[in-house]
Amino acid sequence: MKFVTLTTDFGTQDYYTGALKGAILSKSPDAKLVDITHEIKPYDIVQGAFVLANVWNEFPEGTIHLVGVNCVYQPDFRFVALQHESRYFLAPDNGLLTILFPGIGQENLRALSADTNLHFAVKHVYAAAVQHLTQGLPFNELGSFPPPIVERISLQPVVLPDRIRGTVIHVDHFDNVVVNIRRKLFDEIAKGRQFSLYFKRNDPITELSGNYCDVAIGEQLCLFNTAGFLEIAINMGKAATLLGLKADDTVEVVFA
Numbered sequence: 001m002k003f004v005t006l007t008t009d010f011g012t013q014d015y016y017t018g019a020l021k022g023a024i025l026s027k028s029p030d031a032k033l034v035d036i037t038h039e040i041k042p043y044d045i046v047q048g049a050f051v052l053a054n055v056w057n058e059f060p061e062g063t064i065h066l067v068g069v070n071c072v073y074q075p076d077f078r079f080v081a082l083q084h085e086s087r088y089f090l091a092p093d094n095g096l097l098t099i100l101f102p103g104i105g106q107e108n109l110r111a112l113s114a115d116t117n118l119h120f121a122v123k124h125v126y127a128a129a130v131q132h133l134t135q136g137l138p139f140n141e142l143g144s145f146p147p148p149i150v151e152r153i154s155l156q157p158v159v160l161p162d163r164i165r166g167t168v169i170h171v172d173h174f175d176n177v178v179v180n181i182r183r184k185l186f187d188e189i190a191k192g193r194q195f196s197l198y199f200k201r202n203d204p205i206t207e208l209s210g211n212y213c214d215v216a217i218g219e220q221l222c223l224f225n226t227a228g229f230l231e232i233a234i235n236m237g238k239a240a241t242l243l244g245l246k247a248d249d250t251v252e253v254v255f256a
Helices: 016-027 045-053 096-100 121-134 183-190 239-243
Strands: 003-008 032-037 064-068 079-084 087-092 109-112 158-160 163-171 177-182 195-199 220-224 229-234 250-255
Touching: 003 016, 003 045, 016 032, 016 121, 032 045, 045 064, 045 096, 045 163, 064 121, 079 121, 087 096, 087 121, 109 121, 163 183, 177 183, 177 239, 177 250, 183 229, 183 250, 195 229, 229 239
Parallel strands: 003 032, 003 064, 064 087
Antiparallel strands: 079 087, 079 109, 158 163, 163 177, 163 250, 177 229, 195 250, 220 229
16 A cells, blocks of 8 residues: 655645546555645645645655646646655656755656646646556656756745844744744854844744743744744734734844
8 A cells, every 4th residue: 555645736625636536546546645735825836845845754665745736737847756765756847846855866757748738637647657656666667757857946044144034934724934944054053142033023032932832822932843944923823914924024033
């Protein structure tokens, strides 16, 4: 039995998600389908990469991760497969994979045969690829060796000796705000100094919390989440809404 995860921007109110699952199970009835999410914002490959980055390696080796985000069909549009750390990734060639795995080697990629004239071609492409992999056939025979795939570079924080200027990259289900500043970078620049976290016109946060309940209900805080990213939150509250933060907003950590 193979685990097959699905991360898409298809939503659940239409037929797209169900049609994709049906096409896969018709060819691979023993596949174990696992929904990661179908609520990625339409066409948002950055959010899709962020979500998948925090979940793919929780699954066992041999898992097939399907990505259906920004499947915009054009005459030269294509899908690709990646083999990475004994797992498989099927995705549109739109830059998402290069955000997820910067510097991936071309030798681990294959172009998947696709008729982009078909409506909702992704279900046919992925169903065939899953069938190939669940039957234990060689990855190298899954498709042709592709020319260079589309590359996208994720936005990186600006680093100065006394500050880090970061960007909001995700707002989660609880309205917590995730910033593209990792704990390792924070500690390297901090060097034990005190800090102030500035965003919008709000009062700065000057202490790191270990948990949401370290402050009173309704109070703002910042911490490093389980994925290792800086997060701005309100204990039992909606930080993004109440603090006026959204994706691509700038935050700044100043050390003194």
